[in-house]
Amino acid sequence: MSVVTPPQAARRADRAADGARASVAEWLRRPRPPLAPPRWLAILATALGGIALLGIPLVNPSYINLTVTLVMIWTVVGLGLNLLVGFGGQVSLGHSAFFAIGAYAVAVGGELGIPHPATLLVAGMLPFAVGYVIGLPALRLHGLQLGLVTLALAMATPAAIRAFEPLTHGSRGIAIDADPPSWVPLAHDQWIYYLALAAAVVAYLATRRLARGRLGRSFVAVRDAELVAETLGVNVWQTKTRLFATSAAYAGVAGGLYAMLLEFVGPENFNLALSISFVTLIVVGGLATVPGAVLGALFVQYVPTFTSSVSPAATGAAYGVVLIVFAFFLPFGLVGLARGALGKVVDRLPGRRG
Amino acid sequence: MTALLEVRDVRLSFGGLQALDGPSLDVADGEVVGLIGPNGAGKTSLFNCIGGLYRPQSGSIKVAGREVTGLPRHRIASLGVGRTFQNIGLLPSRTVLENVLAGGYHSTTGGWWATTLGLRRIGRSETELSARAIALLAELELSDVAGRMVGTLPFGTLKRIELARALLGEPRLLLVDEPANGLVHSEVLELGTTLRRLAAERGAAILLVEHHMGLVTSVCDRVAVLDFGRLIAQGDPHEVARDPQVVAAYLGSAA
Ligand SMILES: Nc1ncnc2c1ncn2[C@@H]1O[C@H](COP(=O)(O)OP(=O)(O)OP(=O)(O)O)[C@@H](O)[C@H]1O
Ligand SMILES: [Mg+2]
Numbered sequence: 001m002s003v004v005t006p007p008q009a010a011r012r013a014d015r016a017a018d019g020a021r022a023s024v025a026e027w028l029r030r031p032r033p034p035l036a037p038p039r040w041l042a043i044l045a046t047a048l049g050g051i052a053l054l055g056i057p058l059v060n061p062s063y064i065n066l067t068v069t070l071v072m073i074w075t076v077v078g079l080g081l082n083l084l085v086g087f088g089g090q091v092s093l094g095h096s097a098f099f100a101i102g103a104y105a106v107a108v109g110g111e112l113g114i115p116h117p118a119t120l121l122v123a124g125m126l127p128f129a130v131g132y133v134i135g136l137p138a139l140r141l142h143g144l145q146l147g148l149v150t151l152a153l154a155m156a157t158p159a160a161i162r163a164f165e166p167l168t169h170g171s172r173g174i175a176i177d178a179d180p181p182s183w184v185p186l187a188h189d190q191w192i193y194y195l196a197l198a199a200a201v202v203a204y205l206a207t208r209r210l211a212r213g214r215l216g217r218s219f220v221a222v223r224d225a226e227l228v229a230e231t232l233g234v235n236v237w238q239t240k241t242r243l244f245a246t247s248a249a250y251a252g253v254a255g256g257l258y259a260m261l262l263e264f265v266g267p268e269n270f271n272l273a274l275s276i277s278f279v280t281l282i283v284v285g286g287l288a289t290v291p292g293a294v295l296g297a298l299f300v301q302y303v304p305t306f307t308s309s310v311s312p313a314a315t316g317a318a319y320g321v322v323l324i325v326f327a328f329f330l331p332f333g334l335v336g337l338a339r340g341a342l343g344k345v346v347d348r349l350p351g352r353r354g
Numbered sequence: 355m356t357a358l359l360e361v362r363d364v365r366l367s368f369g370g371l372q373a374l375d376g377p378s379l380d381v382a383d384g385e386v387v388g389l390i391g392p393n394g395a396g397k398t399s400l401f402n403c404i405g406g407l408y409r410p411q412s413g414s415i416k417v418a419g420r421e422v423t424g425l426p427r428h429r430i431a432s433l434g435v436g437r438t439f440q441n442i443g444l445l446p447s448r449t450v451l452e453n454v455l456a457g458g459y460h461s462t463t464g465g466w467w468a469t470t471l472g473l474r475r476i477g478r479s480e481t482e483l484s485a486r487a488i489a490l491l492a493e494l495e496l497s498d499v500a501g502r503m504v505g506t507l508p509f510g511t512l513k514r515i516e517l518a519r520a521l522l523g524e525p526r527l528l529l530v531d532e533p534a535n536g537l538v539h540s541e542v543l544e545l546g547t548t549l550r551r552l553a554a555e556r557g558a559a560i561l562l563v564e565h566h567m568g569l570v571t572s573v574c575d576r577v578a579v580l581d582f583g584r585l586i587a588q589g590d591p592h593e594v595a596r597d598p599q600v601v602a603a604y605l606g607s608a609a
Binding site: 030031032033205206209210213214215217218220221224225227228229230231232233234235236242246288 | 405406407426427428429430431432437439443444445446447448449452455456457458459460462464466469470472476479480483501503505519523
């Protein structure tokens with residue numbers, strides 16, 4: 001069984017955890033429980049964050065709103081992908097495909113005359129259905145095989161979009177009119193910002209609930225020890241397919257918002273690099289953590305902007321280096337780092353918790 | 355009255371190796387039965403057949419009258435079967451409390467929609483489950499480590515955590531595989547008292563695999579002995595321990 005913890009290993013880990021000789025690398029790699037801030041701090045942080053997020057689009061130029069909206073869109077993808085990969089342990093390199101389906105649902109829906117916030121629902125439901133159907137056979141595969149199948153999905157996406165020419169207009173793409181409805185006194189960038197904010201908040205809360213309680217424990221059991229999970233009564237296969245479909249739905253909604261933000265979709269928006277940046281996002285933010293999606297989203301939005309000002313090739317190199325460094329030294333990502341650095345301080349703060 | 359667990363002529367082989375060679379065994383509600391035998395006798399294999407991890411080639415296993423061979427594994431828990439693993443089946447990246455809470459999966463409800471929408475009853479059920487888990491941790495003297503990551507704890511502690519996890523699911527039939535492994539003598543005696551009390555208080559039947567004969571004789575109502583996959587003796591623990599065939603089996607394995 002994959003979860004065997006022989007006594008020696010347990011003792012060695014114990015010494016590593018408690019002994020003074022733990023190296024920096026060990027310290028970084030250690031799994032840690034989430035921060036447990038007192039209630040007043042949680043409320044204060046949420047309130048300040050909320051005010052800042054609501055205020056940003058009213059005081060900033062539209063190009064700033066655009067990048068912050070993108071961060072929220074990546075956050076939605078990351079939350080869903082982390083449910084699947086981080087908590088559920090199922091690799092997917094193919095989420096750019098679901099992102100594309102969501103984007104095209106909005107674009108094609110718009111062409112058919114469906115008002116655009118409503119098309120966002122379709123942008124979630126369609127990838128859910130497709131994800132479910134693909135997940136049925138794919139999730140019988142393990143590790144590398146599942147990685148390859150989903151990789152193929154990502155690689156085939158631009159070609160598939162071109163092939164469905166009558167619907168997608170092939171390489172010409174589709175222009176979208178995503179101006180706010182007449183009763184909303186906002187500019188386009190502000191309107192999409194608030195839609196994305198709403199989606200990100202809903203996705204964040206839903207993910208946190210799913211990841212925490214009874215279901216969250218069942219995901220981790222499926223990831224770490226399938227046989228144990230089944231012994232505890234978890235229907236492993238059903239859990240995996242639902243995770244896959246749910247995370248596809250997150251990616252779809254995000255794709256729909258992306259289409260509305262850019263007001264254009266074309267096959268080249270949805271290439272393999274997009275999938276890779278999704279995976280980078282959850283690895284950098286922190287696998288199997290909920291706030292990790294936010295930190296990872298900030299990373300994939302702003303680091304490439306910075307590196308491409310150095311040289312066009314620097315982004316790929318930066319992603320490569322970062323993935324390696326995180327895989328070796330920070331398996332729990334930036335969130336793991338934050339937990340290690342702040343855990344003790346936060347625990348000492350006075351006040352009621354929970 | 356039919357027995358809670360009914361094992362009949364179970365045969366299981368791995369290639370040419372006959373791990374289980376047709377043993378039959380009954381366990382009644384609330385009974386504590388020891389399952390002993392030398393290394394490789396097939397004790398864990400029988401547990402795995404009952405839990406659905408192995409599928410016997412022939413024979414039948416019924417829990418509360420329901421045939422479990424061929425049943426999907428995740429359905430077996432809801433028949434009231436809980437177990438611990440000989441080699442530990444805990445989630446190393448989770449805290450002790452979270453591991454124990456995982457044992458409440460099949461006895462609680464809360465589907466995807468209810469959870470996503472954050473329905474009241476989800477919160478209530480989680481609170482109630484946590485309270486029970488914390489009480490169980492206290493009962494098994496694990497309160498001190500409740501917040502620790504499982505990966506960092508000694509083997510004997512892990513075995514007790516597994517026991518707590520199995521108990522949280524309120525099993526009618528508890529399969530315990532070598533719980534005394536990794537414990538020092540005084541802890542073994544304590545474990546014996548705990549197991550007896552749990553069986554009495556909860557009315558759970560226990561099937562106990564154990565090499566520590568002191569624990570077996572002090573805890574079990576009855577003992578069954580496996581050797582090379584066959585049931586060679588069954589009955590009162592003290593009498594079985596004197597049975598020449600049993601003695602020979604153990605000596606044979608020691609030689
Ligand atoms: N998955 C497996 N594949 C092949 N052989 C197996 C497998 N599981 C068990 N066996 C074999 O079946 C026989 C019975 O093993 P089992 O683990 O049931 O013994 P046991 O009575 O639990 O022994 P111990 O006291 O050492 O735990 C052994 O010879 C073992 O090697
Ligand atoms: Mg065994």
